[in-house]
Amino acid sequence: MPEMKECVFVDAIRTPNARAHAEKGWLREKRPDDLLRILYKAMFERNPKIKPEDIECLFIGTANPSGMQNDIGRLAWLAEGLPFSVPSQTIQNQCPSGMCAVMDAARSIMTGEHDILLAGGVEDMNKVPMGANMDMPRDMLKYVKLEEIPMGATAEKVAEIYKVSVEDMTDFAIFSNAQAVKARDAGKFKNEIIPVPGKKEDGSEFLMEHDQWIRDKTNREQMLAMKSPFKEGGVVTAATSSPLTAGAALLLMMSREKADKLGYSYSYKYKFGSQAGCDPSVMGIGPIEAAKRLFKKTGLTPNDIGAYELNEAFASQSLVVIRELKIDNPKPPFKKVNTWGGAIALGHPLGESGARIIVTLLNRMKKDYPNEKYGMAFLCGGFGNANAVLIEKV
Numbered sequence: 065m066p067e068m069k070e071c072v073f074v075d076a077i078r079t080p081n082a083r084a085h086a087e088k089g090w091l092r093e094k095r096p097d098d099l100l101r102i103l104y105k106a107m108f109e110r111n112p113k114i115k116p117e118d119i120e121c122l123f124i125g126t127a128n129p130s131g132m133q134n135d136i137g138r139l140a141w142l143a144e145g146l147p148f149s150v151p152s153q154t155i156q157n158q159c160p161s162g163m164c165a166v167m168d169a170a171r172s173i174m175t176g177e178h179d180i181l182l183a184g185g186v187e188d189m190n191k192v193p194m195g196a197n198m199d200m201p202r203d204m205l206k207y208v209k210l211e212e213i214p215m216g217a218t219a220e221k222v223a224e225i226y227k228v229s230v231e232d233m234t235d236f237a238i239f240s241n242a243q244a245v246k247a248r249d250a251g252k253f254k255n256e257i258i259p260v261p262g263k264k265e266d267g268s269e270f271l272m273e274h275d276q277w278i279r280d281k282t283n284r285e286q287m288l289a290m291k292s293p294f295k296e297g298g299v300v301t302a303a304t305s306s307p308l309t310a311g312a313a314l315l316l317m318m319s320r321e322k323a324d325k326l327g328y329s330y331s332y333k334y335k336f337g338s339q340a341g342c343d344p345s346v347m348g349i350g351p352i353e354a355a356k357r358l359f360k361k362t363g364l365t366p367n368d369i370g371a372y373e374l375n376e377a378f379a380s381q382s383l384v385v386i387r388e389l390k391i392d393n394p395k396p397p398f399k400k401v402n403t404w405g406g407a408i409a410l411g412h413p414l415g416e417s418g419a420r421i422i423v424t425l426l427n428r429m430k431k432d433y434p435n436e437k438y439g440m441a442f443l444c445g446g447f448g449n450a451n452a453v454l455i456e457k458v
């Protein structure tokens with residue numbers, strides 16, 4: 065029987081994230097499966113020592129596996145003309161879908177079931193809108209209020225309960241954009257982003273090398289004056305929310321012994337993962353418990369973690385997670401959290417983001433925190449699931 069193994073990250077890539085909009089999205093002419101196919105192809109071009117038939121399974125997350133995203137991991141693979149013999153799992157768990165895919169892949173390598181896998185996530189929130197085709201069980205409404213579970217409503221409730229001010233949320237969003245601009249202009253995303261042919265709003269064609277939503281300039285007064293689309297007199301705005309986005313992320317994961325045998329170098333391994341559930345009406349605070357469980361089981365403390373990637377579903381919930389866990393300053397600037405920007409600036413294609421933050425964490429750790437041993441990626445999800453992943457330098 066196989067022994068327990070270590071799982072290392074050999075490569076980690078993503079498409080640039082585009083606005084999910086029928087007229088304004090730079091990747092509007094691509095389907096979500098096209099985005100995944102671009103990454104499948106790029107992964108084999110970047111890693112010529114492995115062939116498609118060497119992949120033992122695909123684990124792909126998507127938050128809404130219907131329409132173009134139905135069984136998308138497999139169908140994109142088939143559409144690319146890749147071998148029938150490679151099986152796949154398309155995984156759905158709202159926003160943590162892509163992270164669940166990486167966790168499932170890592171665990172199957174660690175138990176010895178597999179040695180070479182691809183795992184990732186994908187979403188196009190225009191082609192497959194959030195909640196499309198969903199038919200919720202009516203009995204659920206005995207326990208949760210329907211009007212309290214849409215994502216924006218949860219962000220408003222978190223802001224109210226934890227008294228997060230509009231000013232602090234605005235400054236959080238400004239920091240996210242400013243850090244993303246700095247990282248982009250310094251070429252920090254170069255190793256992770258696979259450029260994709262796109263179309264600007266005016267129809268001109270170009271090679272899209274960076275995330276579309278990053279705002280080069282933010283105007284604090286203008287942002288403070290924006291109204292909440294979620295609640296009459298509310299405090300959460302488009303500027304302090306993650307935007308509707310399309311994108312894909314993909315990781316090449318191997319058992320350490322297989323990577324060594326093939327002569328691959330690697331810097332980080334998957335160390336541990338945790339999941340937590342919380343009240344769906346405050347789903348954004350889920351990462352607090354996911355992180356606490358991870359700390360408890362591993363014996364680590366927030367001080368042991370060199371860098372965090374926290375998915376910025378909304379500024380309100382991100383600030384509460386940072387403050388409750390005391391993992392960084394209570395307000396920007398942050399030293400450990402999202403120093404290359406987060407989802408408010410980079411975008412949040414639901415099922416992609418859990419994988420994307422691991423991709424960015426791996427690159428950020430290597431470039432900016434080379435001496436740190438541990439990094440954590442974590443995120444909340446609709447209906448109150450949350451996940452956290454710990455990576456360790458090898």
Ligand SMILES: CC(C)(COP(=O)(O)OP(=O)(O)OC[C@H]1O[C@@H](n2cnc3c(N)ncnc32)[C@H](O)[C@@H]1OP(=O)(O)O)[C@@H](O)C(=O)NCCC(=O)NCCS
Binds near residue numbers: 215279283308414
């Ligand atoms: C907030 C939300 C409702 C806005 O959606 P929308 O009204 O359809 O608008 P869009 O996202 O297309 O655009 C919002 C507008 O605000 C603008 N905007 C965003 N941030 C801004 C800022 N900092 N300053 C000025 N304008 C800003 C955008 O540019 C856009 O205007 P444009 O079309 O002129 O460029 C939507 O983005 C949303 O639902 N976000 C949350 C998604 C979600 O729930 N994800 C899951 C989380 S768990």
